[in-house]
Amino acid sequence: MANKNKPSGGKPTAPGADPAAKAAAAAEAKAKVKAEAEAKAAAEAKAKEEAEGAKGKTKTIKVPALSVTSSVEGFRRGGRSWSKVGVVVKLSELNKVQIALIKDEGMLTVEEVEVDEEVAE
Secondary structure (H helix, E strand, O other), X not given: OOOOOOOOOOOOOOOOOOHHHHHHHHHHHXXXXXXXXXXXXXXXXXXXXXXXXXXXXXXXXXXXXXEEEEOOOOEEEXXXXXXXXXXXXEHHHOOHHHHHHHHHOOOEEEEEEEEEEEEEO
8 A cells, every 4th residue: 555645756755844945935034034133224224324424414504692691690591591601692583572681670681792603504
């Protein structure tokens, strides 16, 4: 009587019984996963490089500011505390009411100045 698992050629025929085919399929799957991981890593590296390049492209511009010195340490005006050491504040950080209050205050010495600001190109 003939064995169902061995055809006349003598090779096993059970499903998935060919170890070479299994090893080849596993190696192919592993290579595919590795290639996908490398492609993803390369894409992430490129995106990071482009982002850093964009960050690095800045220019310096002059923006208006106020240099404020108080005659009394901790004097408050315009929602801020001022000191005897001069403080420079960009006008963009103040609203119109604050600017008017600060400029009109006799306890404060105020000078209009320009400061450098880095902006993206």
